[in-house]
Each structure stands twice: as C-alpha cells, then as structure tokens.
Amino acid sequence: VACNGYLEHLLPQVAARVLPINNFIAATRPLSDEEARGVIRDREAVSDSRFVINYYRLSADNRLLFGGGENYSRHFPTDIAGFVRPHMEKIYPQLAGIGIDYAWGGTLAITAKRMPYVTRLDPNLYAACGFSGQGVTIAPLAGQLVAEAVNGQMSRFDVFARLKTPAFPGGTLLRHPTMVLAMMWFALRDRMPF
Template sequence: MKELDGHVKSYYAATANDSCEYPCLEGDVQADVCIVGGGYTGLSSALHLAERGYRVVLLEAERIGWGASGRNGGQVGVGQRRSQADLEAMFGFGVAKQLWSLSISAVQLVESLIVRHQIQCDLKRGIMHLAAKASHDKYLRYEAERLRKKYGYRQLEYVEKGEARQLVGSKRYLGAQVDFGSLHLHPLNFALGLARAGASAGVSFFEGSRVLGYSGASPFSISTARGQVRAEKLVLACNGYLKNLEPRLAGRIMPINNFVLATEPLPIGLAKEVIANDFALQDSLFVINYWRLSGDNRLIFGGGENYTKRFPKDIRSFVRRYLLRVYPQLENIGVEFGWGGTLAITVNRMPCMGQLQPGLYYSQGYSGHGISTATFAGKLLADAIYGESEGYQVFSSLPQTTFPGGTLLRWPGLVLGMLYHSLLDKIGN
C-alpha cells in the first residue's frame, strides 16, 4: 500500500482512493465565505454553500482530512454524545427530542451525501453498544425501551448476554443494544469524497495554508504566510486544532488524543467470530473501546487516550493491550498500523456552535461523536449563513461553558477527572 503524501501513517492513508492535491494559497483572493479547516465541518459547510451559489474559499493548514476527520474510528451513530436521559435532565424533554431528531437527520445526511456524490468509503450499516458492567447492562436495556416508547425509534433492540457474546465473540461483555439505524465507514475516504464534491461545485481549496490571523470585523481579511482572503463571512472549523487562533473559543474546548490500530487482514472465519454481523462495536466504559471490520477484513480497533501533547512512542503496542483484553484469541494476529489523532471535548460533551460576532461563525467540540455531528454542523452553518436557521438555533442556544481555568489551567482538572473515571472503569458493577 502507498501512503497518501502529507498524511500521518495509517491504514486510512494507505487505502485512500483519492490522491488529489490542492494548491497553497498565493496572493490575494476574494470570496463570499472563507472557511478555516479541512475536516468534516469545513468540507460540509463549503459544499452546501457552494451548491447555493456562494463563492467559497477553504483554507487547510495541512492536507484535506489530515486531522481527526481522517483518523477516527469510522462510526456514524444516531443520538448525541450524551444519552437522552441526560439531555432530558439538562434541557427538558422538548429540547432532548429535537436533538434526537436532528441526530437522525445527521446520519441520513452522511448517507445521502455518499449516495449522491458516489463516494467510495466502505459504507456499512449497524452499530452495537456493549455493556461492560451489570449496571451498564441494566441501563442499555432501559434506554432501548425509552427510545422505543418516548422517541418512536424502532431501529434499535436490546439483546441478552448469550446472543450478544455470539455476535461479538468476546466473553467480556453482557447484554447489548443493536442499532440498525447507524452506519460505519472509511473516514478519510468520506472526507476526500466531500472535498471532490465541493471542488466540483466550485469551492476553491487551499492546502498547506495555515491561517495566521484575521481582521476582527466583516469584511474579514484572513492571512496566511503567502496570501490573504477577503470575505464577508468567516467560518472557523478547526475543532481540536484551533490552538490560539481564536482565544474566545479556545477555552470552550479541550483537545485530547485517541489511538487506533489496524490488524493484518483476518481470515474469513475469524472475522465472523469477532463480529458476526459486520456491525461496528463500542463498549460502555468511560474511556471506550470501539472497533469494526474494514472493507478488507482488518480489525480497526480504538482504545486508550491521553491528555498531553505527545503520543505514545509505540502506538500499536499501546492500543494492542486494550485489544487483547477484548479478544485474547487475536494474540497471534499481526498489527500493521497504529496511529493517533486529536479531538476536542466540551464541558457538557455537546457541540459548541454559534456566531462570535456578525459574520463570524464556528462549530467545534464534538466530543468523539464527530462524523455525523460535524458533517451536519457544516450544513447547519451553511443554512444559518443562507438565512435558514432552525436546526442551527437548537444547537447554538445550548449552554457553552469555558473549562475552569481556561486554556492555562484546564489540563490538570481534565487529567484528574479522566483518571477518576478510568478508575471507575476498572472497579464496581
């Protein structure tokens, strides 16, 4: 396999089906909307705006899909990062139901974009949520019934321990939810497909064009090392890679790192043993394990995270420990790829979306639920710019809290909190 130039070494980069490169910004250009960030949020926003006739320029510091959009676990789930019970307690049933409906629309949007633009990204259907503890099992059973009765969602069913273990090939888990309404896919190929669709619609993409700063009011002047964009509207779609570009947003998110491996291709019989129905899987631990089979029968497995600016020296070994806790029978299976990526979480684990000032839009903080949510967020930002803001208003009205201590002191608090929850993963029922 040949790695896609400019991307981290990963299974996704090695199996990318689009090697298109976009130029670096040189000189001055004009646009109606300038988007900063070439992940799902920026790509979706660019595509939807261009299809409505806007002149769109998208600036990416590295390569399109270089960040979490090209490195994640590939799961496209319904719901938000918080459970419906949590959302009801936080916002009331009315808002919780709106958020549920919007999450279904988000998954449908991903699928419709893939079909409409003929994006080859190993799209498959179904996600299973596995109970790691008895209390989690009780909750998954209760939540399945709640979703059926209160939300009318009938594509999810609860299965008992015996059936769950047959489907997953591991004795580690109890019962499970089986969700037929969710999806999984090759995330980098999905991102590259969105970019190709955007380019066909007239978006001007510039890679290797890190934004150094911008003027504070519309029309905005957005500066890179070798050029400048002047635009009436500006969209910040940087997520975990925002850094110091916009201090007013930086304290509302916390970048954390997550890690993934890809095994060698599994024999057909072994592949069916570990995932009998070819669904994507994730467990109920706070620091979750998540996995699925690739289009060529490799196990893509995510496990473990850290909260520093450094990745483990040997990511394959780091993640393999988590893999073997779930599947000791894979002890002799080779691991060919290991990589990490940076995502952004929020205090309440809900997306952080809105306008900082007239004409300056943003969306970030998907908290590990990014493919459907970020893609949908891009569409909602385009809707808001166009003047259709119903879905956008739901998300932009959610509370946005700055991490205690802001960007300076957020790390110690996060680490303590994560260590506490990691301890809970190891003990109790």
C-alpha cells in the same frame, strides 16, 4: 472556525469550552472469515459505554479496526500499536499477539458534556467544534447548519446552538491539568467492576 482540537490560541472564548485529546486506532492483519465471525459476527460498528470509549469495526478486507486509548499530552506514543493493543486484547483475548499492520492517531476536541459546541460568535463568525469523538457523524451536519446560517436560515442552526456547552473549570492556566485529573478519574471509574 473549524479547528477543533487545534484552536487553543486562536479564539480563547471557544478554546475555553473544548480541550484537545489524542485518540489512537490500530488495524490488525486481515482476519480469516472464521476469526472475523468470532470478533463481530454480523459486522456491526461498536462503541462501548465507558467514559474513555473503545470503538471498533471490521474493514472490507476483514481487518479489525480498533480505536482505544487516549492521552492528554501534546505528544503521541512512539509505538501507537503497542499503546492500543492492551485495550484491544482486553476485549478480544483471542487476538493476543495478532499482527497489527497499521496504527495512527489524531487530535480531536472534547467538551465538558461531550456535546458539540456550535455557536455564532459575531454576525459573520461561527464555530462548530468539540465533537468529542463523534465528528465523523456530527461534523458534516454541523457544517451544513453553519452554511445554512451564513445564508440566513438560522432555525436548524439555532437548535444546535442552544446546547449548553460550559467552559472547562480552571481558566487558561489550570484548564488542562484539571481535565487530565478528571479524565484519569473517569478512566479509573471505567475499570471498576460496578
């Protein structure tokens, strides 16, 4: 099962452990070499340590690709660039008002502990989801481990499957509102100066 943030009605026992959130990215106009050095000097990919993370890097053509802002509804903002811009400008005030050429979003799945949920549901049914924003790095590995397990090589799969992934509190009815309140709390805590 590889549905991540889209499996709410497919497998309730998996859906209880993952919640869909929407995440958004904006790409600025190409920066001059000087502007790019002022943003990320050595072109590293960056993510911060906040609970509701910001992440960013420079593209090959010197655009700042900035991921920031989440929402927990079933709807995307009508102006994704405008939604991401305040997060970007808080970190890079020198980019205030810069042109944003592209902006997009997607639905991903998080788990309560922000660790992936990898499990064997039945002898021939596996699930790997809830990558919590790290899917680009972790999902290919999880897919490889599921493929190995399907072929009878369980040892590496079992290591991932031992990660404890509790169900979100609240059951089917209250799981989503409870998560929204918790995420609002963590977002508020991210803004505190301590």
